[in-house]
Amino acid sequence: MSGGGAGRSAAARARLAARLLVVLGCVLTAEAQLTGVLDDCLCDIESIDDFNTFKIFPKIQKLQERDYFRYYKVNLKRPCPFWADDGHCSIKDCHVEPCPESKIPVGIKAGSANKYSKAANNSKELEDCEQANKLGAVNSTLSNQSKEAFIDWARYDDSQDHFCELDDERSPDAQYVDLLLNPERYTGYKGPSAWRVWNSIYEENCFKPRSVYRPLNPLAPSRGGDDGESFYTWLEGLCLEKRVFYKLISGLHASINLHLCANYLLEETWGKPRWGPNVKEFTRRFDPAETKGEGPRRLKNLYFLYLIELRALSKVAPYFERAVVDLYTGNGHEDAESKALLLDIFRDTKSFHMHFDEKSMFAGDKKGAKSLKEEFRLHFKNISRIMDCVGCDKCRLWGKLQTQGLGTALKILFSEKEIQSLPENSPSKGFQLTRQEIVALVNAFGRLSTSIKELQNFKVLLQQTR
Numbered sequence: 001m002s003g004g005g006a007g008r009s010a011a012a013r014a015r016l017a018a019r020l021l022v023v024l025g026c027v028l029t030a031e032a033q034l035t036g037v038l039d040d041c042l043c044d045i046e047s048i049d050d051f052n053t054f055k056i057f058p059k060i061q062k063l064q065e066r067d068y069f070r071y072y073k074v075n076l077k078r079p080c081p082f083w084a085d086d087g088h089c090s091i092k093d094c095h096v097e098p099c100p101e102s103k104i105p106v107g108i109k110a111g112s113a114n115k116y117s118k119a120a121n122n123s124k125e126l127e128d129c130e131q132a133n134k135l136g137a138v139n140s141t142l143s144n145q146s147k148e149a150f151i152d153w154a155r156y157d158d159s160q161d162h163f164c165e166l167d168d169e170r171s172p173d174a175q176y177v178d179l180l181l182n183p184e185r186y187t188g189y190k191g192p193s194a195w196r197v198w199n200s201i202y203e204e205n206c207f208k209p210r211s212v213y214r215p216l217n218p219l220a221p222s223r224g225g226d227d228g229e230s231f232y233t234w235l236e237g238l239c240l241e242k243r244v245f246y247k248l249i250s251g252l253h254a255s256i257n258l259h260l261c262a263n264y265l266l267e268e269t270w271g272k273p274r275w276g277p278n279v280k281e282f283t284r285r286f287d288p289a290e291t292k293g294e295g296p297r298r299l300k301n302l303y304f305l306y307l308i309e310l311r312a313l314s315k316v317a318p319y320f321e322r323a324v325v326d327l328y329t330g331n332g333h334e335d336a337e338s339k340a341l342l343l344d345i346f347r348d349t350k351s352f353h354m355h356f357d358e359k360s361m362f363a364g365d366k367k368g369a370k371s372l373k374e375e376f377r378l379h380f381k382n383i384s385r386i387m388d389c390v391g392c393d394k395c396r397l398w399g400k401l402q403t404q405g406l407g408t409a410l411k412i413l414f415s416e417k418e419i420q421s422l423p424e425n426s427p428s429k430g431f432q433l434t435r436q437e438i439v440a441l442v443n444a445f446g447r448l449s450t451s452i453k454e455l456q457n458f459k460v461l462l463q464q465t466r
Contacts, residue, residue: 034296038304040243043354048303052452055348056310059341060446066338067105068327070180072439076396077173080389082200093187093265094392098175107330108435109176161415163377164384164407166436167400177397179443184256185263185275189392197389198253205379205386206249207242208234215294232297241361241372244308245379251305252402254298255451257285259398262454279465282458302451305406307356309445310349312409315416316441317346319433322424327438342442358413373414380407398447405444408437 037044063069076096079085101109167174202214212234235243264278286295319325320342327338362369362376384403390396412419418431433441 034299041356045303052449057449057453059345060449063341064446067329068338069439069442071176073169073174073176075167075171075174076393078388081385089189089392091188094394096182096393096397099178104176105329107328161411163380163410164404184259184398186260187392187394189395193391201383205383206246247301247304251301254302258451258454279461306448309409311355312412314349316412401440402444404440408441
């Protein structure tokens with residue numbers, strides 16, 4: 001009897017050891033795959049981890065808490081332009097609490113969309129007067145409808161460099177939201193509505209023929225042991241610009257999924273929710289064994305996206321270094337501190353030595369490059385419009401903000417000449433950022449910085465389960 005018991009005990013220990021080896025193997029495999037130099041650039045993951053942890057993350061967190069960057073004006077009631085609205089999510093965690101006007105700093109709500117200095121805010125009324133005089137000078141017999149059309153044409157010209165569909169901040173449906181009081185986290189929004197949004201983004205806007213199926217697409221026909229390799233063979237055959245586009249969207253998707261895993265509703269007792277990292281959910285979305293090797297690829301695209309937005313911040317620094325820009329909220333002391341912190345972050349971004357080289361993009365013959373760039377811009381602008389189809393208000397808020405932030409980064413990267421020729425003491429007509437774009441740019445990069453920091457945390461948690 002004792003011999004049989006010992007045998008069964010030894011067998012049980014062997015089975016347990018085997019299971020632990022499988023878990024350990026998954027962790028080591030994930031870490032082994034998420035290392036080294038990224039494709040299409042000369043930067044390695046380890047350098048980004050160190051740079052983000054010790055330089056960027058602590059400062060960008062502080063900046064996001066400043067009044068100028070925490071209040072974001074957004075229209076969450078715009079109808080979906082592509083399909084009949086599925087109806088808004090009724091889950092309580094999907095709700096967004098708008099900020100009362102009384103809570104908004106006076107300098108923010110009094111200023112027009114592209115003003116950020118006290119002088120500029122005070123001159124708004126004068127500018128409106130000048131605009132009216134200009135319209136009158138064009139033709140004093142213009143009807144009101146024609147004058148409105150004229151203004152629309154001017155707005156159309158201004159929007160030619162935009163990669164995003166911007167919300168009209170003058171709309172009665174546009175409201176200020178305190179981003180600190182409406183954090184991005186798991187809401188329970190999933191199913192056909194959520195799938196439809198991402199499917200439309202990937203299938204209709206990523207330069208992909210319908211005959212090519214991306215990995216883990218449940219609509220794809222069974223391909224035996226393919227495991228998505230045919231997709232990546234196709235992707236590598238694309239030009240750099242189209243590969244970059246896919247990686248940006250995949251990286252954004254991975255970042256959003258990481259936020260949901262890191263800020264998950266773990267339990268709720270007597271109406272008091274407890275939020276925190278969900279290792280099981282992270283494993284389901286990113287573990288190589290669970291995702292047929294797709295998880296590490298998605299996380300590498302997150303790092304690639306981080307590099308793109310990091311490069312944009314380093315490029316736009318001259319715009320903010322001018323005296324005419326002071327991130328005006330009405331609180332002079334805080335405004336000065338906010339600008340000093342922002343410029344400090346810009347100095348850090350410039351010190352990074354392995355930036356993505358955006359000049360490698362759209363570098364062919366001028367006509368072809370211009371056409372490809374416009375196609376790239378319109379595809380991304382279409383994705384920004386799809387964000388109005390998200391059924392969960394909180395998901396829509398953060399989807400719009402992060403998409404707009406990336407769109408602003410792309411606008412910056414392809415406006416280098418205009419930024420280099422900015423006048424020191426007056427607004428530029430060649431390159432301009434609205435406050436909405438500035439807030440989105442900083443917060444979107446803050447989300448990426450947080451994603452990479454949370455990824456380090458998940459690595460530690462996975463090692464603790466060995």
